[in-house]
Amino acid sequence: MTHIASPAPDADLQARFQAQRRAFAADSFPDAATRRDRLERIKRLVEENEQRFASAICADFGNRSRHETMIAETFFVLAGISHTRRHLAGWMKKRRVGTSFHSLPGRSWILPQPLGVVGVVSPWNYPLQLALAPAVAALAAGNRVMIKPSEITPRLSQLLAELVGAAFRPDECTVLTGDAELGKAFVRLPFDHLFFTGSTAVGRQVALAAAANLTPVTLELGGKSPAIVDDSADLADSAHKIAAGKLFNAGQTCIAPDYVLVPAGKQQAFADAYAQAVGELYPTLERNPDYTSIVNGRHHARLQTLIDDARAAGARVIEVNPGGEPQEPAARRMRPHLLLQVDSAMAVMREEIFGPLLPVVPYDTAAQALAFVNERPRPLALYWFGRERSRAEQVLRATISGGVTINDVLLHIAQENLPFGGVGDSGIGAYHGEWGFRLFSKEKPVFEQSRLARTAMLRPPFGAKASSVVKALKRLL
Structure with a gap:
């Protein structure tokens, strides 16, 4: 019989969160090789344990079609990893954007920067896919990840915790198993982003808990489609x-x-x-x-x-x-x-x-x-x-x-x-592919001033020259 771990105590929850915070501070912009390595470990974890995952989910449901698990859980995650690995280097690059005419010859660009520590709360209906797919996007973006899977599928949750624990240091990616009380403590942590999949009613509670820390949230909810x-x-x-x-x-x-x-x-x-x-x-x-x-x-x-x-x-x-x-x-x-x-x-x-x-x-x-x-x-x-x-x-x-x-x-x-x-009652935010990478990144805007800039004309003390420059700029709008 599979051993079901007791809920992680609140002290352990805090300890893991702080460990991830410290680890991110020490390496806040991991290079592409580090990110690919983390994705590769998720890939191996899924490939090597596909049958174990299917058996655990089947036992949690009473019967769960192994083909459905193969299609919607393992294949789905592996396809996402493959797509992300192919495009990761391009997504990580800074993106040059146009500079407003009045600030030329300065330069502007956007730098995708990791956020920090990301929390993922996953549901029971697709317990592997909906835990790992957002985690893959967050890891690709360079973040540390903490996952709280559903207590309704305890065998899968425990297996995932064991396998992730063997493949990752706790300060990289970690899974915490436990009941709804642990879940409430989890969403109260001051994450840099909180990703929740579940019902609209619980999503509202998660958003309220995150608001206390001004934690940005992505809510993947439901609705009557x-x-x-x-x-x-x-x-x-x-x-x-x-x-x-x-x-x-x-x-x-x-x-x-x-x-x-x-x-x-x-x-x-x-x-x-x-x-x-x-x-x-x-x-x-x-x-x-x-x-x-x-x-x-x-x-x-x-x-x-x-x-x-x-x-x-x-x-x-x-x-x-x-x-x-x-x-x-x-x-x-x-x-x-x-x-x-x-x-x-x-x-x-x-x-x-x-x-x-x-x-x-x-x-x-x-x-x-x-x-x-x-x-x-x-x-x-x-x-x-x-x-x-x-x-x-x-x-x-x-x-x-x-x-x-x-x-x-x-x-x-x-x-x-x-x-x-989703939109409205069915959710906030979106992920998958590049959308997931952008979701878990800070799109940092950067402007670099040129040595040839003539902005001194628009600094105090103001006078007739500043007025004429502003008038000239207005005519160019």
């Missing part, structure tokens, strides 16, 4: 892609489609196509290694409450069970559910679902669909399906969301050249 099926879309293809994205990790994904908008009169056709897609993707559910369990009993009960509440309020609930299997409660393999005839007052339409439940909402016009989205808090992701490019452009201009995938779901997160982050 819509999928809009246009009447020009291939309904069967759209339903299949939405089902695949919705049921990846059993819906326990921050950018999973949270509800789908379909043209009025096509709700049943969509439901039929979705059910068929589920059967193709998961012919069985109960003991299918590809179908992930709900992470624990509390979350399973929460999802069941959403179903019961919607049914009691008049929703038509369709349970999709391709193999006709009886439920094994201990396995927590929640059946995919479609919810039709929903209304905005239902909890399933107000709360982020984070499970395999999908409300289907009809709309009469494209304008009505856009209004439905815009009446709600800004989502982390938005998905649009259709063949009319002009309608896609209309949706892009008329809605505000963290990111968009057109004619598929989830895939914008996997593009290293695109920023990933």
Whole structure:
């Protein structure tokens, strides 16, 4: 049995933070070779322990598809490291920028400088990816990193702590395991940047704690991400892609489609196509290694409450069970559910679902669909399906969301050249690729005066010459 470490005491938390502070002060601008070495150690750690990570996550969930872990956790992290290593030298260079005409022949540039000590608070749904991806960006930018993983996935958290502890000195990168009380103490530390992934409600608390230290924060939150099926879309293809994205990790994904908008009169056709897609993707559910369990009993009960509440309020609930299997409660393999005839007052339409439940909402016009989205808090992701490019452009201009995938779901997160982050209730800030490097850097502006400068004409004592110089400069604006 895996030993679960007791929470790190507050004194240990402070000691590790101060050690990282001292280490950064001694080497506040590590060279490219040092940064690449740190990235290489993360790479080896992931490559050499891929199966151990998969086993730990599977045990924490009850069942977690090993292929899902391979795709969304280990491959994702390795792809990010590869992209970062290729571009790191270019990102580190100072960038020459234009100098205002009145300050010529001086020179201006921007120097990306490490911030210091970065704190990362990661969630349980993708416990490896969402701990290491921001850490990779922070290490590439030259920072020291402290990671607080979720207590809901204790086996993965403990394994990560052991492996990071073996690969890094505590003053370089360290993992602290513990409960919510440790998490509260962690976010109160005066980090130079604090990165949090989790719910909007907890994100607000994290922002308040960080504000006491004026610590800048990045909040990767959630929200109710819509999928809009246009009447020009291939309904069967759209339903299949939405089902695949919705049921990846059993819906326990921050950018999973949270509800789908379909043209009025096509709700049943969509439901039929979705059910068929589920059967193709998961012919069985109960003991299918590809179908992930709900992470624990509390979350399973929460999802069941959403179903019961919607049914009691008049929703038509369709349970999709391709193999006709009886439920094994201990396995927590929640059946995919479609919810039709929903209304905005239902909890399933107000709360982020984070499970395999999908409300289907009809709309009469494209304008009505856009209004439905815009009446709600800004989502982390938005998905649009259709063949009319002009309608896609209309949706892009008329809605505000963290990111968009057109004619598929989830895939914008996997593009290293695109920023990933939320907006409004779905988050603050963005990372991935160069965006992550910039996030964890201070873009220091530098101006170098020339020996040929004539700024003395604009120094006291002022007189007629200064006035004429200012007038001349104004004419050049």
